[in-house]
Amino acid sequence: MEAYLAELNDAQRAPVLQKDGAMIVIAGAGSGKTRVLTYRIAYLMSQGVDPFNILSLTFTNKAAREMKTRIAKIVGNSEAKNLWMGTFHSIFAKILRFEADKLGYPSNFTIYDTQDSQSVIRAIIKDMRLDKDVYKYKQVYSRISSYKNSLITVKAYFQNPELKEADAMSKKPRLGEIYQEYVERCFKAGAMDFDDLLLKTNELLNRFPEVLHKYQNRFRYILVDEYQDTNHSQYLIVKALSDKFQNICVVGDDAQSIYAFRGANINNILNFQKDYDNVQMYRLEQNYRSTKNIVKAANSIIEKNKTKLEKIVWTANDEGPKIVVNRLLTDGEEGRFVASSIFENRMQNQMSNGDFAILYRTNAQSRAMEDALRKKEIPYRIYGGLSFYQRKEIKDVLSYLRLLINPKDEEALKRIINYPARGIGQTTMDRLSIAGNQYGKTIFEIIENIDHLDLKINKSTQTKLNNFVNMIKSFTILAENADAFTVADTVAKKTGLVQELKKDGTPEGIARIENIEELLNGIKDFVEGQKELADADGSLAEFLEDVALATDMDKDTGDDDRVALMTIHLAKGLEFPYVYIVGLEEDLFPSGMSMNTRSELEEERRLFYVALTRAEKQAYLTYTQSRYRWGKLVDAEPSRFIEEVDEQYMDYMIPQDDYKYKPLIDTDIFGDDIDKSKLRQSKPKKGTPPPAHKPSESQLRKLRKLKPASPEPQKATNAIKLEVGNEVEHMRFGKGKVLAIDGVGQDKKAEIDFENGGIKKLLLRFAKLKLIS
């Protein structure tokens, strides 16, 4: 047996060694599904399969690169770089470029990102004079996106009166027209949006049998990771391509299907056996990633879902520490707790920053974590949110680059035609737009012919427009021979972009210049990398494609050591020794928008399962008692998911209620480290269950604030009988005067004017106040 095959267990080896046919591997988290795909590819190559004939679809491009590196090591040659490996979007963008002319697109089509698409839609809503409060551009965008992912083209839309009716019901009777106009504008601009990359691939494979045959023959072996999260459009592409040879291997875990909201269809995995002949089904049961505690805790959660395939997951790994649960007063405290705990674990267990991940349900939660990490000087990196390529100055440079590659790209043109300022105003732009519509030309083409058209644009403005077009054309000529770096460097200098920022002179301006430098360095690296490849030359077009399709994970070069912050959705497939899952509160996680139906709630539960199963050594769960949401401080209840984890795997570290007004974690408010002894103190003492036990029913009720008949005992400072006019002291807001009191029992609130915090309304049940007079 080849040595690398010994790095698999028997169950994993079986699908690796089955060279031909259709197969599905269904298995729980951490059981080696991704490893099976990697080794299977290496095995196919060792059996003489040409890497050009293998197509492997992954969740991120980074995952693809890692798999390639691993395969290259196993197979021991450089052939691995010829594998077709990447996300659906990046692979099919590449194919669409080869075949673009068949669909009437230029091969240098632009890929519109979400921002571009939304800006086109906003313009359409404005041009159609629709009410922008009814036609919210983001909603319209996601509606159009879901049509595209279900393969409902504009034509199909108008043929199906039910769709129009549904849109009319949601007060958007003209959605179809927006859809149509949007598609036309993108086409005219030579642009495809993200969903088009899948939709147009389907169109290509359906309409051109010879193209379909070509790619069926090329991709004799197809492999798909995270199959549970493919949407309909992706499903059809895979089905079409694999139809001839049926050498298809998909791996997935129905318990980790978390993208239904974006059209992922769990039935793709459930129906796989019906889709192909003689499907072999494999199951893996041994988890190699996590401790026994984590594996068992995760099993105890997913058990609660009704819709699922029964699976066994076990591990031979150590028992490991229990899952720590902690309740904090506010998100600020939550951040400080997490930062201190990371600090402590790092010291005590000789870990690096990169061994820690903080996972949350929504991007907005990152801020409190960031503040706390910064105070402790713990380096971190945020994934998702506004990515590097979406920053203004970077998008400005990229817009020039996009325009010189594809002069039809209107979003790019509009962005930079007058930046830096060239005296080309809005009125001129409006005239150009109108002329464009009138003549059926792009704005760029109108400007090229401006001398022959009577557009009531004065001579000096015409000269400015001509200069602009000539500058772009000179870049285009340069790009014909020069590599991406040379072009980008020239653009940054010749357009005056950098000078403009230098003139600005503010710290923000300087940071922006640094970002542009960073971009140029990135392009240089890219060019060097591309030059090593057989079928690439480091051209600007290649770079732009790479940027357009970079997923958030892809920018992680992994060359420095940082704590990772990301939403759970992004964490899929990854693993970290220590994982902190924060904000485990009702309405936040599970999300308030996902509690209406069982299927939505089950998706949230799967998300929790994904989060917990990222942890190798230890997991922490935290929640707060009150949290700012939509600008208001609201009461938070512990998430039902905390309660759902089997108590024997949990270590409850809930601070005692009588911790007076100096809560445990606030010892850290001045940046001191918490020492272990203080943490110990915080664990429930006599009279309450030992930490390893779940709190009793009555405590649990209190935890969740279900409101049972018996009133809950008021504790500690909460028992203070406050009256209007009292002077009080608060840990953070300092001294204050009680202005008003309202509500009764649990809901009793006091309005207090604080020296350091201004007027605040505090829920007395939680407020840590000291009565002064």
Ligand SMILES: Nc1ncnc2c1ncn2[C@@H]1O[C@H](COP(=O)(O)OP(=O)(O)OP(=O)(O)O)[C@@H](O)[C@H]1O
């Ligand atoms: N046979 C094995 N021997 C040793 N380590 C293994 C083995 N199989 C898998 N692993 C390791 O276990 C971890 C989990 O494997 P992998 O990421 O492939 O699991 P997965 O099923 O894809 O997980 P997920 O569902 O989270 O995507 C990885 O670190 C992998 O290297």
Ligand SMILES: [Mg+2]
């Ligand atoms: Mg995996």
